[in-house]
Amino acid sequence: MNSNPEIKTLLQKFVLNQCTPEETNEVIAYYKKNQLTDDFPTVEDIQNLLAEMPKMEKQKADDIFANILKTSKEEETVIELPSRKSNYRKYISIAASVIVLLGIGFFYKQNMSNKAVEPKFDFKSSDIVLQLENGEVQVISEHNSAQVKDAKGNIVGNQNGDKLVYESNSDSEKLIYNTIKIPYGKKFRLQLSDGTFVHLNSGTTLKYPVKFISGENRQVFLDGEAFFDVAKDKKHPFIVNADELNVRVLGTHFNVSNYPEDALTDVVLVEGSVGMYESSQEFDAAKNTILKPGFKGSFNKENAKISTKAVITDIYTSWIDGGLTFRNMTFKNIITKLERRYNVAIVNKNEKLASEKFNASFKEESIENVMSYFNEIHGINYTIKNNQILIK
Known part of the structure; x- marks a missing residue:
């Protein structure tokens, strides 16, 4: 198999459907050039590799192989896709020479196994839990005070009661994430390194950088419900990822509710302006939904449609009090x-x-x-x- 790290990285992006059009063309060109060389895996090689991997999501496999067929129409050989009920191995059995699988097996295996070993948080416990980048877990008592340290022992945050404040003068030059998990029956407050203030509702998980990095978007990841008072920074948009929805702002007050039992992810804007768009897309102010103060935007998880309507915002933020x-x-x-x-x-x-x-x-x-x-x-x-x- 090919050992070139650049092509392996490119193939990893392709199988995750993250390639630009130019990168996709590069993958196809490589496929056409090398399909008859010893560089290619055999059906047996790929099946052995897949035996150690979790199954790919069916829709993702459909999309990838559809892209391959669409780009290869000029070739004389015609490959027919099986029905959508077929699993990932059946795709391989009829398209064994497709090199998008080259070098990605252990990449997938490693990432998926890391997720598998992560302990599942019991939201019905009484503990607020802070998980550090290195996997260490720190239990937070809202009745006490504590310090949050990085892997080098430097203090990056201070917790006092139901509030955790991160330092703005950390010398970190790379994105290092902490994850806080709020159990049932409790709420918590968090101040990020840029001064953004977050109210976290019960049963909520928020993943966020210990320090935001210059030149990078300020992005956090939310499961549950939170109210954000975002510090203004025109050069660094603040993005809340709520699964398949992104909420993009520069500085504003808004509420995001993204609980698993709800068919909709709701964004309620109190002040400022926010853009709502699918997380798989790039932000486009001309095309995406832009909320005005006093409006609620609802993202339908089933069909990815966004609807808006005027609301009394106090109703949707009353949980804070x-x-x-x-x-x-x-x-x-x-x-x-x-x-x-x-x-x-x-x-x-x-x-x-x-x-x-x-x-x-x-x-x-x-x-x-x-x-x-x-x-x-x-x-x-x-x-x-x-x-x-x-x-x-």
Whole structure:
């Protein structure tokens, strides 16, 4: 197999569908030039390699091989794709000479295995957890104070109570990430190295650089819900990645809700301006959705469509001060959010309720008061014992 590190890097990008058009042409040219040389893997070589690899996502395999066929139409040999139900190995069996697989096996294996060994965070625990770049885990108590250090022992942040502040004078010249995980029943505040302030809701994970680097976008990665007060910096856009959605700003106040049970990722703009676009695309102010203050943008996770509408922003940011709001939400989703907010276990024996939708708003109320409301207004019967709620 080819040992040229440049072509291996290029092939890695291609199989991940990250190549520019020019790089794609370079891959195709290499394929055409080398397909009959000893440099190529055999079907057996590739299948042996795949035996040690996780399966590639079906849609990604479809896209890659469709690109190969589209570019190779001028060739006399015609390769027919199998049905979309076919798995990755069947693609290989009919397109064994496609070199996009060259050198990427162990790249995939290493990256996927690293993800596999990462311990799964128990959001129902009582601990706020900070995971450092080297994998070390630090438990944060909102009743105490602590220092956050880098791999060299330098202090990069200070935690006091429910707030963690990162230093702006760190001498790091490369992006080093920390990840903070907020359990059910708790909230936390975070000040990033650029002065951006973040409120983190319960059941939320945020991955962020210890220090933002000059010349690079300020990008963080969110699962859950957070309110961002972004420090202004015209030279360095601030980007919140919420899975398949990117939210791009220069300096503003906005809320992002990206919980797994929700069909929509919601962005509510309080002040400033934000752009919403798919994370697989480049930002284009002329084409992407630009929110104005007082509007909510909703990204549909199923079809990647973005819709906007005017809203009362206080409703969607009330959680910062202990509020709780449900808008046209199924009772099944409400249960999930109540479990997250109060760190309780809820069992619903009334199956008819699951798909019914409700509107409700609460200030800082106990779970007992919230359930009492549903009983009085909607006739929902329940019992509470210890940390468990049974809906009859």
